[in-house]
Amino acid sequence: MTRPAGPQPPRLLVRTLAVILATVALLLVAVFVVVFVSVRDQVRQSVTSDLESSQRIYAAVESRRQRELQTQAATLAENPTLKAAIDTYAAEAPTASETRRSFWLTTINNELDKVAARIEADAMILADTHQITLAAVGRLGDRWPRGRPIALAGKGSGTLDGVVRAGPLVFRVVSVPLQLSDTPIATLYLATSLDQQYAEELQTLANARTAIVSDGLLVASTLPMAAAREFEASPQSRQASGTAVLDGESYAFRQLVQIGNTSFFALASIDESSRAATRAAVRNLVLIAAGAALLALVASVWLARMLTGPVGRLSASLEAAGRTSGVRVQLPLTGSSRELDTLTETFNAMMASVATAEAQTQAAYTGSIRALATALDARDPYTAGHSERVSVLSVAIARALHLAENDIEVIRLGALLHDIGKIGVPDEVLKKPGALSAAEFDIIKQHPVAGARILRSVPFLESHIPIVELHHERPDGRGYPYGLRGDEIPMHARIVHVADAYDAITSKRAYRGARPSGDAIREIWRFAGTEFHAEVVAALATALPGVTTEGGELVIEQVHA
Amino acid sequence: MPRCVILGACLAVCAIAVRAQTPALDAGGTITGHIRLTAKIRAPLSANAYPSRAIGKHEAPAIPEIRNVVVYLKDPPFRGALTPLRVELRQQNETFVPHVLAITKGSTVDFPNDDPFFHNVFSLSSAAGFNLGRYPRGQSRPWKFSKSGLVKVFCDIHSHMSASILVLDHPYFAVPGADGNYEIRNVPAGQYTIVGWHERVGERSASVRVDAGRATAVDLTVPVEDVP
Numbered sequence: 001m002t003r004p005a006g007p008q009p010p011r012l013l014v015r016t017l018a019v020i021l022a023t024v025a026l027l028l029v030a031v032f033v034v035v036f037v038s039v040r041d042q043v044r045q046s047v048t049s050d051l052e053s054s055q056r057i058y059a060a061v062e063s064r065r066q067r068e069l070q071t072q073a074a075t076l077a078e079n080p081t082l083k084a085a086i087d088t089y090a091a092e093a094p095t096a097s098e099t100r101r102s103f104w105l106t107t108i109n110n111e112l113d114k115v116a117a118r119i120e121a122d123a124m125i126l127a128d129t130h131q132i133t134l135a136a137v138g139r140l141g142d143r144w145p146r147g148r149p150i151a152l153a154g155k156g157s158g159t160l161d162g163v164v165r166a167g168p169l170v171f172r173v174v175s176v177p178l179q180l181s182d183t184p185i186a187t188l189y190l191a192t193s194l195d196q197q198y199a200e201e202l203q204t205l206a207n208a209r210t211a212i213v214s215d216g217l218l219v220a221s222t223l224p225m226a227a228a229r230e231f232e233a234s235p236q237s238r239q240a241s242g243t244a245v246l247d248g249e250s251y252a253f254r255q256l257v258q259i260g261n262t263s264f265f266a267l268a269s270i271d272e273s274s275r276a277a278t279r280a281a282v283r284n285l286v287l288i289a290a291g292a293a294l295l296a297l298v299a300s301v302w303l304a305r306m307l308t309g310p311v312g313r314l315s316a317s318l319e320a321a322g323r324t325s326g327v328r329v330q331l332p333l334t335g336s337s338r339e340l341d342t343l344t345e346t347f348n349a350m351m352a353s354v355a356t357a358e359a360q361t362q363a364a365y366t367g368s369i370r371a372l373a374t375a376l377d378a379r380d381p382y383t384a385g386h387s388e389r390v391s392v393l394s395v396a397i398a399r400a401l402h403l404a405e406n407d408i409e410v411i412r413l414g415a416l417l418h419d420i421g422k423i424g425v426p427d428e429v430l431k432k433p434g435a436l437s438a439a440e441f442d443i444i445k446q447h448p449v450a451g452a453r454i455l456r457s458v459p460f461l462e463s464h465i466p467i468v469e470l471h472h473e474r475p476d477g478r479g480y481p482y483g484l485r486g487d488e489i490p491m492h493a494r495i496v497h498v499a500d501a502y503d504a505i506t507s508k509r510a511y512r513g514a515r516p517s518g519d520a521i522r523e524i525w526r527f528a529g530t531e532f533h534a535e536v537v538a539a540l541a542t543a544l545p546g547v548t549t550e551g552g553e554l555v556i557e558q559v560h561a
Numbered sequence: 562m563p564r565c566v567i568l569g570a571c572l573a574v575c576a577i578a579v580r581a582q583t584p585a586l587d588a589g590g591t592i593t594g595h596i597r598l599t600a601k602i603r604a605p606l607s608a609n610a611y612p613s614r615a616i617g618k619h620e621a622p623a624i625p626e627i628r629n630v631v632v633y634l635k636d637p638p639f640r641g642a643l644t645p646l647r648v649e650l651r652q653q654n655e656t657f658v659p660h661v662l663a664i665t666k667g668s669t670v671d672f673p674n675d676d677p678f679f680h681n682v683f684s685l686s687s688a689a690g691f692n693l694g695r696y697p698r699g700q701s702r703p704w705k706f707s708k709s710g711l712v713k714v715f716c717d718i719h720s721h722m723s724a725s726i727l728v729l730d731h732p733y734f735a736v737p738g739a740d741g742n743y744e745i746r747n748v749p750a751g752q753y754t755i756v757g758w759h760e761r762v763g764e765r766s767a768s769v770r771v772d773a774g775r776a777t778a779v780d781l782t783v784p785v786e787d788v789p
Contacts, residue, residue, distance in 0.1 A: 080720040
């Protein structure tokens with residue numbers, strides 16, 4: 001099989017593999033995009049709803065905590081010594097001596113200190129009726145020196161709840177009044193510092209990052225510093241809920257509670273949550289992709305085999321057929337697919353019609369050539385039927401020599417045409433009854449070469465040329481036109497040479513009568529080894545009884561091969 | 562200061578009306594007058610997480626707020642022996658009754674306990690620092706006040722209980738009646754400063770000239786609302 005120059009097209013397997021892999025990859029990319037988007041969406045929703053429940057939990061816990069603090073504060077407010085000291089101090093302070101004043105203040109401080117240890121507040125502040133600090137105790141009590149006014153900014157659930165600033169610190173406070181006979185004499189504040197620790201406790205409670213913003217300023221946060229600063233500056237910190245991009249991360253946030261200008265926020269990173277989910281999805285997708293690629297490989301190999309296998313078999317048998325039996329080839333059906341079988345059948349049908357056409361063409365050629373040979377024989381009455389007889393006899397000899405059927409066919413037609421070159425020999429030479437002159441004999445000797453030249457113009461007679469060209473060569477090298485010796489002369493030519501001689505001897509000539517078969521054999525035997533090949537002569541002797549009548553006449557029946 | 566509203570107008574007004582009266586029979590003069598409580602000094606507390614736990618509060622004797630006012634002369638020259646008084650400050654339904662007491666220096670106050678539970682009486686005041694301890698119903702403990710000044714009295718068991726005892730070193734004082742009228746007798750003739758005192762607003766004063774044998778009327782307005 002020959003192919004046009006240039007790069008070969010890719011194998012079918014490569015193509016199917018590429019197509020299937022590309023399809024799988026496209027599908028996976030689409031799936032990945034869908035999964036990624038939906039994962040993010042779901043994460044945002046779940047984060048938002050988490051924050052909502054955080055808010056509810058916080059609201060519940062915080063209001064309970066405030067109530068508890070208020071209860072604690074109310075219990076503390078029922079301290080008789082404390083009240084007595086406050087009331088007495090208030091009544092007498094303007095006129096009393098420094099000693100007396102410090103006595104009452106010490107009493108107040110002592111009473112406060114006694115209970116401060118049992119209160120979960122960062123500071124416990126006692127303010128007089130003008131909300132001026134009278135005394136303060138607790139971890140951060142020193143932030144409230146005596147005389148410092150307390151401004152309750154923003155009120156919470158109760159009138160006495162709110163947020164109080166003390167320098168840089170912001171406190172969440174609950175307060176209760178101290179009363180004597182229903183008359184307020186002082187206010188007790190329990191203050192919780194809204195510091196980092198509070199933010200972290202809030203984080204545990206809300207299960208989210210937290211930020212506390214007061215008057216637009218960040219008070220405390222568990223966010224990374226950069227994100228916290230961005231949140232402080234962003235307008236979102238004035239909203240109740242939403243999403244914000246802080247330091248490159250996407251956050252959902254929700255205001256847990258707002259007291260005056262102070263807001264408590266819970267924030268959850270959507271990115272952080274979706275990263276884990278996306279990673280899981282990607283891992284699964286990669287596994288699926290690997291599986292799909294493997295499957296695609298197997299499937300495409302199988303598919304390609306299914307196509308290329310029968311096609312390959314088809315082309316192999318075609319090639320084999322082309323090498324051996326020419327156009328008379330019938331391919332077996334592959335049975336792999338209807339299309340391929342149809343193709344094979346079509347091919348077979350086509351080859352059959354080609355073979356038929358060729359056979360007809362050959363028959364037409366053969367017929368014309370035979371007619372030509374017959375016509376040639378007919379030029380001389382003495383040689384009429386000569387070619388037919390030589391053909392029959394040659395076939396008989398070939399059979400006796402057990403030649404292959406192909407060779408016999410070649411010999412049959414070759415023998416028929418062996419004297420075709422005599423067409424170029426003038427009648428006076430050909431029909432000359434007497435002995436030929438040397439010049440005339442030279443003309444005669446040219447007929448094998450002339451015959452070969454005629455046959456060369458017909459492609460399918462190529463294998464017959466040696467018969468025509470060499471049927472006058474002799475084993476001893478004295479033949480013409482080339483003087484070949486022994487084994488140099490092909491078997492076909494040797495056979496036709498013997499058959500030609502036999503027919504010449506047994507035919508009537510202008511200068512002599514026909515001689516009997518026995519004479520002819522004897523005559524030929526005499527020249528076996530010199531003029532004729534011995535084994536062919538032997539074969540002639542063997543073959544003759546099969547093709548001659550009792551009288552020695554050749555039986556010409558199946559000349560029309 | 563939302564809980565304690567002093568009406569501005571009342572701050573300015575210490576309306577004093579001095580009227581000439583018919584001469585009295587006594588050697589000294591008499592000051593009479595009317596005390597008017599004008600202003601709301603306290604608003605109800607909007608949030609008290611802890612409701613007042615005073616029991617039987619409603620059964621407590623309703624003392625009109627006017628009875629918590631003391632009218633007296635500011636630092637009058639008094640030479641002579643003060644008559645010691647013996648008065649009671651009862652403890653009833655977790656309340657000191659009366660809420661405000663005015664006595665002369667050297668007087669003794671009894672503190673009977675009428676409640677079916679323990680009470681305690683103590684004071685951290687400069688004029689009288691004492692603690693009578695705890696005692697049950699039916700008992701009474703006395704305390705002699707030998708120093709003038711304001712004495713705040715509390716109960717160490719019931720933190721909402723309080724009383725004020727005004728110990729004066731002269732006899733020229735009075736607690737107005739339920740109708741707001743008061744009378745201070747036997748005041749030597751002279752120029753005085755008369756004071757209307759309430760524990761939450763302090764002193765509201767006016768000038769008064771007392772003539773022997775005559776009654777002088779001085780009306781005072783104290784910016785305290787009479788909460789029924």
